[in-house]
Amino acid sequence: xxxxxxxxxxxxxxxxxxxxxxxxxxxxxxxxxxxxxxxxxxxxxxxxxxxxxxxxxxxxxxxxxxxxxxxxxxxxxxxxxxxxxxxxxxxxxxxxxxxxxxxxxxxxxxxxxxxxxxxxxxxxxxxxxxxxxxxxxxxxxxxxxxxxxxxxxxxxxxxxxxxxxxxxxxxxxxxxxxxxxxxxxxxxxxxxxxxxxxxxxxx
Amino acid sequence: xxxxxxxxxxxxxxxxxxxxxxxxxxxxxxxxxxxxxxxxxxxxxxxxxxxxxxxxxxxxxxxxxxxxxxxxxxxxxxxxxxxxxxxxxxxxxxxxxxxxxxxxxxxxxxxxxxxxxxxxxxxxxxxxxxxxxxxxxxxxxxxxxxxxxxxxxxxxxxxxxxxxxxxxxxxxxxxxxxxxxxxxxxxxxxxxxxxxxxxxxxxxxxxxxxxxxxxxxxxxxxx
Numbered sequence: 110x111x112x113x114x115x116x117x118x119x120x121x122x123x124x125x126x127x128x129x130x131x132x133x134x135x136x137x138x139x140x141x142x143x144x145x146x147x148x149x150x151x152x153x154x155x156x157x158x159x160x161x162x163x164x165x166x167x168x169x170x171x172x173x174x175x176x177x178x179x180x181x182x183x184x185x186x187x188x189x190x191x192x193x194x195x196x197x198x199x200x201x202x203x204x205x206x207x208x209x210x211x212x213x214x215x216x217x218x219x220x221x222x223x224x225x226x227x228x229x230x231x232x233x234x235x236x237x238x239x240x241x242x243x244x245x246x247x248x249x250x251x252x253x254x255x256x257x258x259x260x261x262x263x264x265x266x267x268x269x270x271x272x273x274x275x276x277x278x279x280x281x282x283x284x285x286x287x288x289x290x291x292x293x294x295x296x297x298x299x300x301x302x303x304x305x306x307x308x309x310x311x312x
Numbered sequence: 313x314x315x316x317x318x319x320x321x322x323x324x325x326x327x328x329x330x331x332x333x334x335x336x337x338x339x340x341x342x343x344x345x346x347x348x349x350x351x352x353x354x355x356x357x358x359x360x361x362x363x364x365x366x367x368x369x370x371x372x373x374x375x376x377x378x379x380x381x382x383x384x385x386x387x388x389x390x391x392x393x394x395x396x397x398x399x400x401x402x403x404x405x406x407x408x409x410x411x412x413x414x415x416x417x418x419x420x421x422x423x424x425x426x427x428x429x430x431x432x433x434x435x436x437x438x439x440x441x442x443x444x445x446x447x448x449x450x451x452x453x454x455x456x457x458x459x460x461x462x463x464x465x466x467x468x469x470x471x472x473x474x475x476x477x478x479x480x481x482x483x484x485x486x487x488x489x490x491x492x493x494x495x496x497x498x499x500x501x502x503x504x505x506x507x508x509x510x511x512x513x514x515x516x517x518x519x520x521x522x523x524x525x526x527x528x529x530x531x532x533x534x535x
Contacts, residue, residue: 120335123465125519127330242339260479267405267413286422
């Protein structure tokens with residue numbers, strides 16, 4: 110017989126099997142993956158990815174996303190410029206989709222991850238009013254949708270490349286793709302068991 | 313509202329007894345697995361997320377769906393998705409053309425990222441699912457199913473054909489008014505593929521597959 114406290118049970122991030130938390134190095138008994146529990150280094154990886162993503166997000170907004178060559182004239186538009194252009198042309202739903210996917214979602218993810226990373230490590234975020242599991246779940250669900258803008262640019266580039274009219278992707282496409290990629294990595298590197306430990310400590 | 317969390321010391325015989333428990337993937341509440349009727353599902357009483365299902369037909373259903381998913385995926389890749397007419401020229405795109413145009417025009421990072429997100433990972437998931445469900449149906453290969461399930465868990469969050477489908481629609485709406493648009497056959501194949509993909513990726517949870525594997529393979533080897 111083993112005595113085990115209920116709050117020492119942790120799920121495996123890969124296969125969701127219930128495991129006993131043994132402190133430093135936990136190996137899942139079902140799938141053999143490591144369940145990270147090194148107290149001091151746990152958030153560093155997630156921080157590093159998040160900061161990379163935020164840095165990449167700056168050029169993504171400054172450089173042009175799409176360059177349209179029409180009969181010798183070049184016209185380039187940034188992410189925000191594209192949204193404004195769509196809005197002025199009257200396609201409100203698409204303007205809103207692009208605005209939501211490439212501006213609201215990345216910023217929301219940055220803020221949520223920032224808040225989660227601070228709140229699990231430093232005492233001032235230890236309130237129980239905010240449902241942190243729900244916040245994390247939201248970032249996981251909405252995260253991939255910011256790729257819409259990159260895919261749209263890829264499709265337009267592939268569709269329209271005549272000698273007179275062509276659409277070329279701009280520098281921002283690379284920066285934006287990198288930014289989204291690293292936010293996704295950051296969210297995956299975040300260890301959800303820290304949230305529960307954080308709540309437990311504050312009791 | 314503050315909930316009082318009571319810390320209970322449980323007594324279990326050995327670690328394998330922990331298989332009778334499940335932690336909700338959404339809100340981290342511990343639940344004990346109780347037997348339920350065929351075709352029913354158990355959900356978390358804190359947040360309502362699905363915990364596990366008892367569905368005797370799940371393996372057959374998923375195997376059939378992943379095979380048809382593969383057929384539609386191949387169709388979606390071989391035929392043009394959209395044809396447009398611009399200044400008297402016909403232009404079309406396929407999934408591979410989208411990726412290679414990006415790489416040709418010097419956007420290696422975006423091109424390779426797109427290649428993985430919309431081509432390699434969806435294809436890998438389908439192939440893994442087909443092998444996995446076939447093995448589960450034959451009730452064999454304890455070790456290989458484990459490897460497949462771990463691999464599947466790693467690539468699941470990186471497959472985005474559904475987002476690609478929405479992107480096609482957004483791109484087309486941007487072009488309305490300038491060009492004449494014809495939907496290709498692959499577009500409809502892609503829609504069906506995405507619907508199947510949503511079922512086998514989002515609705516069938518990884519933890520469910522592990523429970524299935526235990527019931528189908530491990531229990532038989534004990535008898």
